[in-house]
Amino acid sequence: MSIAISLRNCGKTWPGGARGLLPIDLEITAGETLVLLGPSGCGKTTLLRLIAGLELPDDGGAVLFDGREVTRLPIERRNVGMVFQSYALFPNMDVAGNIGYGLRVRGTPKNEVKQRVAEMLEMMQLTDFRHRRIDALSGGQRQRVALARAIAPRPQVLLLDEPLSALDARLRDQLRQEIDALLRGLGITAIYVTHDQSEAMALGDRICVMEAGRIAQIGSGRDLYHRPANEFVAHFIGDANKYTVMDGETILRPEELCLRPNPHGAFNITRVTFLGPVLRVMVRHVDGRELRADVPDDPSLQPGMRVDVTLRRASPTSLESQGLGVGASIILD
Amino acid sequence: MRRGIGFWTGLCFTLLVSAFLILPIFASVIAGVTANQFIGISSGFTTRWVLDVWVNYGGTVLLSLQIAFATLAITLVLGVPAAYVLARHAGVTARLVEEALVMPVAVPGLATALGLILAYGAVGGLRSSWVFILIGHVIFCLPFMLRAVLAVLLAIDLQRLEEAARACGATWAQRFLGVVVPNIRGGILAGSLMVVTLSLGEFNMTLLLHTPFTRTLPVGLADAYTALRTEMASAYTLIFFALIVPLLSGMQWVVSRMDQPGGSR
Amino acid sequence: MHDRLRAGLLIAPALAIFLAFFLIPLGYLAVAGGAGGYSAILTEPRFLRSLVSTLLVAAATTVITLFISTIMGLFLARVRFRGRSTLLALLTLPLAFPGVVVGYLVIMLAGRQGLIAEVSMALGGDRIVFAYSLAGLLLGYVYFSIPRTLLTLMAAAEKLDPRLEEAARSLGASPFGVLRDVLLPGIAPALAAAGAICFATATGAFGTAFALASRIDVLPMVIYTEFTLQANLAVAAALSFLLGIATWAVLAVARGASGGAAA
Numbered sequence: 001m002s003i004a005i006s007l008r009n010c011g012k013t014w015p016g017g018a019r020g021l022l023p024i025d026l027e028i029t030a031g032e033t034l035v036l037l038g039p040s041g042c043g044k045t046t047l048l049r050l051i052a053g054l055e056l057p058d059d060g061g062a063v064l065f066d067g068r069e070v071t072r073l074p075i076e077r078r079n080v081g082m083v084f085q086s087y088a089l090f091p092n093m094d095v096a097g098n099i100g101y102g103l104r105v106r107g108t109p110k111n112e113v114k115q116r117v118a119e120m121l122e123m124m125q126l127t128d129f130r131h132r133r134i135d136a137l138s139g140g141q142r143q144r145v146a147l148a149r150a151i152a153p154r155p156q157v158l159l160l161d162e163p164l165s166a167l168d169a170r171l172r173d174q175l176r177q178e179i180d181a182l183l184r185g186l187g188i189t190a191i192y193v194t195h196d197q198s199e200a201m202a203l204g205d206r207i208c209v210m211e212a213g214r215i216a217q218i219g220s221g222r223d224l225y226h227r228p229a230n231e232f233v234a235h236f237i238g239d240a241n242k243y244t245v246m247d248g249e250t251i252l253r254p255e256e257l258c259l260r261p262n263p264h265g266a267f268n269i270t271r272v273t274f275l276g277p278v279l280r281v282m283v284r285h286v287d288g289r290e291l292r293a294d295v296p297d298d299p300s301l302q303p304g305m306r307v308d309v310t311l312r313r314a315s316p317t318s319l320e321s322q323g324l325g326v327g328a329s330i331i332l333d
Numbered sequence: 334m335r336r337g338i339g340f341w342t343g344l345c346f347t348l349l350v351s352a353f354l355i356l357p358i359f360a361s362v363i364a365g366v367t368a369n370q371f372i373g374i375s376s377g378f379t380t381r382w383v384l385d386v387w388v389n390y391g392g393t394v395l396l397s398l399q400i401a402f403a404t405l406a407i408t409l410v411l412g413v414p415a416a417y418v419l420a421r422h423a424g425v426t427a428r429l430v431e432e433a434l435v436m437p438v439a440v441p442g443l444a445t446a447l448g449l450i451l452a453y454g455a456v457g458g459l460r461s462s463w464v465f466i467l468i469g470h471v472i473f474c475l476p477f478m479l480r481a482v483l484a485v486l487l488a489i490d491l492q493r494l495e496e497a498a499r500a501c502g503a504t505w506a507q508r509f510l511g512v513v514v515p516n517i518r519g520g521i522l523a524g525s526l527m528v529v530t531l532s533l534g535e536f537n538m539t540l541l542l543h544t545p546f547t548r549t550l551p552v553g554l555a556d557a558y559t560a561l562r563t564e565m566a567s568a569y570t571l572i573f574f575a576l577i578v579p580l581l582s583g584m585q586w587v588v589s590r591m592d593q594p595g596g597s598r
Numbered sequence: 599m600h601d602r603l604r605a606g607l608l609i610a611p612a613l614a615i616f617l618a619f620f621l622i623p624l625g626y627l628a629v630a631g632g633a634g635g636y637s638a639i640l641t642e643p644r645f646l647r648s649l650v651s652t653l654l655v656a657a658a659t660t661v662i663t664l665f666i667s668t669i670m671g672l673f674l675a676r677v678r679f680r681g682r683s684t685l686l687a688l689l690t691l692p693l694a695f696p697g698v699v700v701g702y703l704v705i706m707l708a709g710r711q712g713l714i715a716e717v718s719m720a721l722g723g724d725r726i727v728f729a730y731s732l733a734g735l736l737l738g739y740v741y742f743s744i745p746r747t748l749l750t751l752m753a754a755a756e757k758l759d760p761r762l763e764e765a766a767r768s769l770g771a772s773p774f775g776v777l778r779d780v781l782l783p784g785i786a787p788a789l790a791a792a793g794a795i796c797f798a799t800a801t802g803a804f805g806t807a808f809a810l811a812s813r814i815d816v817l818p819m820v821i822y823t824e825f826t827l828q829a830n831l832a833v834a835a836a837l838s839f840l841l842g843i844a845t846w847a848v849l850a851v852a853r854g855a856s857g858g859a860a861a
Binding site: 340343356437442447448451452479530555570573 | 604605608612613615616623626627666669670674683686689690691692693694696698699702703704713773798801802803804805808818821825831834845846849850
């Protein structure tokens with residue numbers, strides 16, 4: 001049912017010389033949801049389209065489905081389900097027509113198509129909309145139709161290209177959860193492209209952070225957050241303060257810092273912003289370096305106050321080895 | 334809404350020019366059914382002239398319609414696939430091909446017709462056949478069909494629609510006929526109405542390409558007219574309008590439907 | 599590769615027809631002129647005169663038409679009123695008329711028994727007849743040029759950002775100033791495009807002059823008479839070829855200048 005995907009030495013150079021993707025090796029296990037995360041232009045969509053069969057990798061690249069080489073196979077024959085950023089629903093068909101399209105073009109008998117479409121409509125809670133024209137649908141409804149259409153022919157892998165980016169924040173949250181439940185329920189191999197870090201964390205078994213055509217780091221959300229491999233990942237996922245300890249560098253997340261008012265403290269509060277869940281406080285050391293701390297709301301913290309900065313809890317790995325535990329004062333040297 | 338001097342000048346000007354453009358049409362229509370043009374409407378209405386025209390020139394109307402629909406059929410078969418190719422390819426070659434196919438519009442009908450006569454006039458059966466006129470009409474009308482369909486193809490997200498269809502497993506034929514064509518119906522219709530209208534009214538080329546046995550409506554009209562049979566010419570013009578006006582209204586309607594949020598249906 | 603092959607097959611029929619029935623005939627046309635034809639054009643003053651008349655008529659038509667169409671286009675694009683779409687439909691009707699019909703309508707308006715003649719007589723003056731002179735010819739040419747240019751200019755006027763105009767007015771510009779500094783520059787590409795189409799069409803127009811049996815010898819009329827009455831194929835072919843190249847060149851330049859807004 002669901003398959004493992006391998007990419008060997010896959011790069012993509014556009015006519016004209018621009019490098020969309022540098023040669024990449026990637027192994028995706030069957031049933032996992034892999035999120036391709038990165039800023040625009042990083043190559044994540046290109047990578048998705050290579051797996052889909054909409055683009056050919058440069059010479060020497062190979063795409064394998066369950067060990068079988070599919071590099072030369074066009075998308076029509078790869079049996080993938082694809083959800084596009086703009087949904088790309090067919091305006092000339094109604095909802096049922098769109099959902100059943102993949103089955104119809106494969107010659108599935110009519111009553112089987114009807115049955116499967118009904119299943120999909122129910123799964124997506126669209127049963128009342130079966131005969132609606134697609135321009136009469138809201139953004140969220142179109143998204144569901146796009147998903148249903150992609151899943152109806154029972155594809156081996158599901159490919160999603162920023163499916164939520166066209167929706168407003170509230171709807172996005174809601175649909176994100178629905179998609180998450182859907183992907184887990186189906187147990188299908190899924191590759192999900194997004195530039196939104198929180199979406200990646202919510203949906204991905206593993207997250208593949210990309211930058212300028214290459215993979216910056218691949219791993220679980222925790223791996224990337226607490227053990228970023230490089231500065232790009234550190235700054236792309238979550239906010240980061242760079243902190244130099246002795247001869248090493250490490251990353252301190254804003255929520256790991258505590259502030260304690262101290263008239264002789266080494267840090268000065270420069271700006272305070274109330275964000276709702278946290279209070280964002282910018283502090284500046286006497287030597288000019290700045291740190292950002294996200295702390296629980298405290299109206300007494302004001303710009304101009306002198307404070308001490310301590311560690312709220314032990315950070316895994318890197319800081320322990322530097323000899324810093326809970327409550328340790330942050331001293332910049 | 335600014336109702337200043339600019340508005341009123343604009344309005345008066347527009348109304349005057351509109352009158353200039355529209356009144357003669359009505360005058361001509363009325364003349365076509367007036368018993369005595371010189372006396373005016375007071376002489377009473379008659380269908381005599383229209384019947385005269387039908388008796389003398391009826392064949393031209395039928396031939397014009399025949400050529401117009403044949404032109405339509407051919408331009409559809411040639412033009413829709415060509416527009417599709419041009420919409421899908423962005424390179425220099427595609428632009429050059431587009432330039433080439435649109436060229437006949439830029440060249441006066443007289444020149445095109447003369448060229449056709451020089452090149453193929455000696456081919457016996459062809460020269461005296463209505464097909465000779467048909468060829469000229471197809472060459473002239475194809476760019477219009479091409480442009481109308483191309484405009485709609487470029488307005489829809491063609492690439493994504495095709496990719497979505499391909500992702501669902503459709504072959505080229507399935508997606509062209511099942512997804513592409515249904516979504517450009519408006520453009521095809523607009524192009525079709527345009528082609529039929531242009532073909533019915535084509536004169537410059539047809540005047541050189543015709544023979545006494547293959548006369549189209551505009552050619553017959555010019556003939557009636559130069560023979561100084563003004564009443565018949567008026568009635569003839571009336572018949573022409575009767576054919577053209579529904580077609581043009583149709584075009585307006587199609588275009589206005591396409592501009593609505595309903596899209597390029 | 600598969601894709602390219604299919605593209606080639608789909609467009610081949612159209613290209614084949616184009617080649618066989620347009621390009622090749624044009625080639626014949628170019629060649630049929632021969633040394634005799636082309637030299638005759640240059641030496642006989644009649645042809646040169648005709649060329650000059652044609653260009654002047656086309657130029658005058660373009661200027662008048664653009665003037666009228668710009669005012670009307672700006673007005674109609676910015677004002678909504680009941681019956682607007684009907685008016686537009688009526689105004690674009692002449693697009694479909696062959697030149698002969700237009701010539702005929704000019705006669706209905708300005709001929710011996712025309713509207714203007716009747717009105718002028720009723721008002722007590724002389725019968726005003728000008729259908730068969732230069733004025734009549736221009737009238738006809740402007741008649742079929744207005745619908746052609748009106749739509750292009752209206753479309754351009756509709757795309758103008760109203761905020762630019764508002765900015766100008768907020769800075770103190772009078773309506774005329776707004777017209778001169780914001781509106782006209784805004785539709786300049788469309789003006790160039792429409793002007794070029796108008797000029798090219800007027801240069802190649804035939805039916806109207808034919809119907810009006812005009813005293814002014816426009817080039818298409820000369821070509822026609824040389825071919826049908828004088829059987830002077832060489833000259834007719836040479837003139838046609840040159841005319842074709844000239845109109846095509848005008849449109850190509852306009853297309854380049856207006857960034858694709860033209861033909």
